Amino acid sequence: SINSGNSGGPLFNTDGKVIGVNTAILSPNGLSIGIGYSMSSNVVSKVVEQLVEYGETQRGWLGVRIQNLSEDIAESLGLDNSAGALVTSVPSGPAQDAGIRSGDVIISFDGYDVLDTRTLIRIVGSSEVGKIVTIGLIRDGKEVTVKVELGRFEEAEAQAKRTQKNNSIKII
Numbered sequence: 001s002i003n004s005g006n007s008g009g010p011l012f013n014t015d016g017k018v019i020g021v022n023t024a025i026l027s028p029n030g031l032s033i034g035i036g037y038s039m040s041s042n043v044v045s046k047v048v049e050q051l052v053e054y055g056e057t058q059r060g061w062l063g064v065r066i067q068n069l070s071e072d073i074a075e076s077l078g079l080d081n082s083a084g085a086l087v088t089s090v091p092s093g094p095a096q097d098a099g100i101r102s103g104d105v106i107i108s109f110d111g112y113d114v115l116d117t118r119t120l121i122r123i124v125g126s127s128e129v130g131k132i133v134t135i136g137l138i139r140d141g142k143e144v145t146v147k148v149e150l151g152r153f154e155e156a157e158a159q160a161k162r163t164q165k166n167n168s169i170k171i172i
Contacts, residue, residue: 011038020044046126060127061153063093064100066117077105078141083113085120093156098148100137107143108136125153 011020020038027034050057069082084105090096100106106114110133114120127133129152137144 057154058129059125059153060129060131060150061094061156062124062148063091063095063151063156065089066106066120068116069105077138079105079138083107083115084138085114085117094148094151098146100135100146100148101139103139105138106135107138110134124150
């Protein structure tokens with residue numbers, strides 16, 4: 001049972017070991033009855049290490065917009081299956097600098113198979129900023145490998161917000 005107001009508190013197993021951090025309760029009546037959610041201690045320990053070392057969190061950033069491959073899209077690209085992440089656009093950033101293009105299918109990232117967009121997002125976000133990674137792509141039916149130096153997600157996000165704010169002002 002997770003008590004209301006215990007978000008951010010430790011989640012213990014039956015042996016009294018901390019195995020996570022409580023994040024939220026989905027409750028039909030606002031009490032401590034319902035479904036409790038927590039983050040794994042594996043995730044939390046990485047965040048704590050970053051906070052101690054840098055005073056803030058740092059997530060890796062590749063700089064692509066992606067979508068899952070449907071069976072139809074995979075077939076139209078001549079692929080045997082729908083594993084991977086389809087690059088839909090490549091704004092200015094690390095991926096563009098490395099030559100990744102719209103229409104590429106990312107099938108591996110830093111030695112890990114990319115099953116779908118969710119897998120890729122998780123792996124990239126947990127990667128070290130500034131790390132040079134090898135990415136396996138399918139481009140025009142052929143396997144291609146590129147190396148990318150990852151940027152920092154938080155900086156890219158702040159830049160996008162500044163650009164968006166500036167673009168919302170129209171001069172007539």
